[in-house]
Amino acid sequence: MALIKNGAVADDPYTDVADDAVLPDGPVIVSLQRFRVDRDGLLARNTPVGVRLAPDQSPEALAGDQGRLALVVLEFAKFRDGRPFSWARLLRTRLTFAGEIRASGDFLYDQIAFLVRVGFDAFALPPAITPKLFQRALGEMTNVYQPSADGKTTIRQLRG
Amino acid sequence: MYRYDEFDAAFVRERTEQFRFQVERRLKGELNEDQFKPFRLMNGLYLQLHAYMLRVAVPYGTLSAPQLRMLAHIARKYDKGYGHFTTRQNIQYNWPKLKDVPDILAELATVEMHAIQTSGNCIRNVTSDHFAGAAAEEVEDPRPVAELIRQWSSLHPEFSFLGRKFKIAVTASPHDRTALRYHDAGVEIVQNGDGRIGYRISVGGGMGRTPYLSYVVAEFIEKPDLLAYLEAILRVFNESGRRDNIYKARIKILAHTLGATAMRERIEREFGEIKAAGSLDVPETERARIEAYFAPPAFEDLPDMALPQGGALGDWVTSNTHPHRVRGYRIVTISLKPIGGVPGDISHEQLDGVAELLDDFALDELRASHEQNLVLPHVRIEDLPAIFERLTVLGLATPNAGLITDLICCPGLDYCDLANARSITIAQEISKRFADLARQHDIGDLKIKISGCINACGHHHAGHIGILGVDKKGVEYYQLLLGGSAAEDASIGEILGPGFGEHEIVDAVERVVEAYLTLRQPGERFLATTRRLGLEPFRSAAYEEQRHGAD
Numbered sequence: 001m002a003l004i005k006n007g008a009v010a011d012d013p014y015t016d017v018a019d020d021a022v023l024p025d026g027p028v029i030v031s032l033q034r035f036r037v038d039r040d041g042l043l044a045r046n047t048p049v050g051v052r053l054a055p056d057q058s059p060e061a062l063a064g065d066q067g068r069l070a071l072v073v074l075e076f077a078k079f080r081d082g083r084p085f086s087w088a089r090l091l092r093t094r095l096t097f098a099g100e101i102r103a104s105g106d107f108l109y110d111q112i113a114f115l116v117r118v119g120f121d122a123f124a125l126p127p128a129i130t131p132k133l134f135q136r137a138l139g140e141m142t143n144v145y146q147p148s149a150d151g152k153t154t155i156r157q158l159r160g
Numbered sequence: 161m162y163r164y165d166e167f168d169a170a171f172v173r174e175r176t177e178q179f180r181f182q183v184e185r186r187l188k189g190e191l192n193e194d195q196f197k198p199f200r201l202m203n204g205l206y207l208q209l210h211a212y213m214l215r216v217a218v219p220y221g222t223l224s225a226p227q228l229r230m231l232a233h234i235a236r237k238y239d240k241g242y243g244h245f246t247t248r249q250n251i252q253y254n255w256p257k258l259k260d261v262p263d264i265l266a267e268l269a270t271v272e273m274h275a276i277q278t279s280g281n282c283i284r285n286v287t288s289d290h291f292a293g294a295a296a297e298e299v300e301d302p303r304p305v306a307e308l309i310r311q312w313s314s315l316h317p318e319f320s321f322l323g324r325k326f327k328i329a330v331t332a333s334p335h336d337r338t339a340l341r342y343h344d345a346g347v348e349i350v351q352n353g354d355g356r357i358g359y360r361i362s363v364g365g366g367m368g369r370t371p372y373l374s375y376v377v378a379e380f381i382e383k384p385d386l387l388a389y390l391e392a393i394l395r396v397f398n399e400s401g402r403r404d405n406i407y408k409a410r411i412k413i414l415a416h417t418l419g420a421t422a423m424r425e426r427i428e429r430e431f432g433e434i435k436a437a438g439s440l441d442v443p444e445t446e447r448a449r450i451e452a453y454f455a456p457p458a459f460e461d462l463p464d465m466a467l468p469q470g471g472a473l474g475d476w477v478t479s480n481t482h483p484h485r486v487r488g489y490r491i492v493t494i495s496l497k498p499i500g501g502v503p504g505d506i507s508h509e510q511l512d513g514v515a516e517l518l519d520d521f522a523l524d525e526l527r528a529s530h531e532q533n534l535v536l537p538h539v540r541i542e543d544l545p546a547i548f549e550r551l552t553v554l555g556l557a558t559p560n561a562g563l564i565t566d567l568i569c570c571p572g573l574d575y576c577d578l579a580n581a582r583s584i585t586i587a588q589e590i591s592k593r594f595a596d597l598a599r600q601h602d603i604g605d606l607k608i609k610i611s612g613c614i615n616a617c618g619h620h621h622a623g624h625i626g627i628l629g630v631d632k633k634g635v636e637y638y639q640l641l642l643g644g645s646a647a648e649d650a651s652i653g654e655i656l657g658p659g660f661g662e663h664e665i666v667d668a669v670e671r672v673v674e675a676y677l678t679l680r681q682p683g684e685r686f687l688a689t690t691r692r693l694g695l696e697p698f699r700s701a702a703y704e705e706q707r708h709g710a711d
């Protein structure tokens with residue numbers, strides 16, 4: 001599975017760790033449940049920590065820790081469930097989270113441009129989306145009507 | 161009316177090409193139907209019983225002559241020669257081929273039209289008052305606000321995969337012609353005690369299997385804050401609306417589960433943050449830019465003129481024209497409800513004919529109404545006879561606006577994948593039964609609304625008389641509802657009792673109407689009589705036949 005980070009193919013330094021598995025060395029991704037249980041130990045490790053959120057888990061659960069986390073993975077269980085769009089935007093605006101926000105799971109080519117707009121900067125690409133297609137998705141629509149977490153200049157602003 | 165600038169034009173053009181690529185991948189099998197579905201829906205394309213159906217957006221119902229000609233052209237070239245105006249001011253085509261749809265959208269783009277967000281779980285095409293700019297009592301023309309909302313909601317990055325659809329209506333008149341309180345969100349343009357104009361916002365209305373009227377969440381939102389407030393509502397909905405059950409996913413369920421106080425608090429929290437960030441403020445310059453496009457036409461200084469009376473023209477003037485805010489002018493309703501016809505259908509010849517009418521009488525625009533009629537908003541009284549003559553030739557002069565045969569109706573089982581029962585045939589039978597014009601005038605203001613299934617596209621909950629088609633073991637049955645209203649006195653109709661068979665329902669409607677004629681007080685309209693007396697007398701009238709049968 002290809003990982004795209006900041007628009008380019010990148011290596012993934014993280015190990016996604018199941019709730020009952022032993023923590024390996026190096027950067028890890030854990031579930032919200034495990035983060036709650038092992039929070040102090042995880043943050044005391046001298047290595048980046050990421051938290052994985054299911055579509056029904058608001059990142060407000062991470063409030064206060066957003067400066068200590070390097071990564072938040074927002075899972076798409078079904079591409080139709082659009083809550084992660086709001087979660088990413090909320091992480092970037094309300095929580096001013098500056099780390100990596102990664103989309104994983106069942107998202108589609110046609111959602112990529114929206115995902116970038118609301119604050120995702122990393123994508124665990126499903127097999128159907130090649131890195132080349134990923135780039136194509138970003139160029140389909142030149143201008144946008146709405147402000148969002150990406151800070152892109154809107155049509156209203158372009159109108160002056 | 162609004163004209164695209166370079167940005168709007170490029171946006172719609174690119175959107176069309178984006179959809180072309182989606183269709184290509186679908187035709188090649190790279191997207192399966194399940195994956196293709198949300199994207200075709202967001203471009204107005206449904207898969208119906210017999211074929212694809214394309215729903216073209218008519219934002220807030222406003223159309224120009226070139227746009228009408230394009231709609232006629234599309235009906236001829238890609239469809240079977242006609243289109244169908246819907247209950248949300250849109251027009252749909254029932255027979256397009258998938259491979260043609262990108263070309264249809266490209267042709268629409270040349271006249272500044274599109275099919276963006278006429279379907280799907282996103283913010284739908286915004287609707288407004290079909291008398292906008294012409295009605296005497298409005299605070300201001302609601303369409304600039306509707307256009308502002310159209311742009312903000314187009315391909316919204318955060319709200320394109322909502323739990324369910326989200327419909328917004330805008331009105332500026334105390335007499336509501338938008339079914340405002342049946343919308344997910346309603347924007348009423350109001351004047352406050354200081355004389356400032358702003359917005360009263362309501363949330364949580366809807367039809368479907370669990371009908372609700374919306375309630376007010378904000379009494380007065382200042383003009384620059386409108387989009388921030390709407391965005392706040394959508395955030396609450398996207399984060400907290402139910403995702404486990406499609407029938408519980410609309411904001412009406414969330415709004416009525418949380419209750420007004422909690423809902424307001426949730427919205428206010430988001431609103432406060434968005435407002436503080438400032439990026440959604442609508443500056444005066446942008447409002448003025450949009451408003452300029454909706455400047456009223458140059459009305460002539462006309463003398464007060466008596467309305468034509470007598471004969472067919474007089475009948476038509478009585479029913480199908482309405483007071484205008486400017487002296488010497490009338491608002492004209494073009495009925496798309498010929499006796500025994502399909503409500504809302506219009507042929508390509510009629511579309512072209514109406515375009516020609518606009519040109520010949522220097523009328524710059526037409527409106528589509530949510531009651532599936534068309535409206536000429538600014539007609540000189542002296543032109544009424546000539547316009548009536550032209551409409552008569554086009555078969556568009558049925559003098560029944562607001563009368564019992566001006567009924568609204570969804571496509572039903574004749575076209576729709578979701579329907580349980582036919583609705584068009586019932587509409588046609590009712591129309592024929594009450595064809596006599598003197599009888600229609602005697603009955604007066606009575607709105608019948610027919611849906612072929614619980615999804616309520618025919619607004620049966622909001623009908624003075626509502627009819628709901630259901631399927632009972634493969635047989636079509638029709639439930640009768642009474643007492644609904646979509647106007648400023650909004651209410652949800654109540655089901656009278658067990659359903660009627662296909663051959664009984666029209667008789668039952670007639671018995672209810674006859675009961676009203678007997679029971680009414682002088683000058684009392686149908687809805688008022690049902691509200692005064694309750695359902696019981698109408699129930700006994702409706703079921704009279706069965707009771708006799710049981711004796």
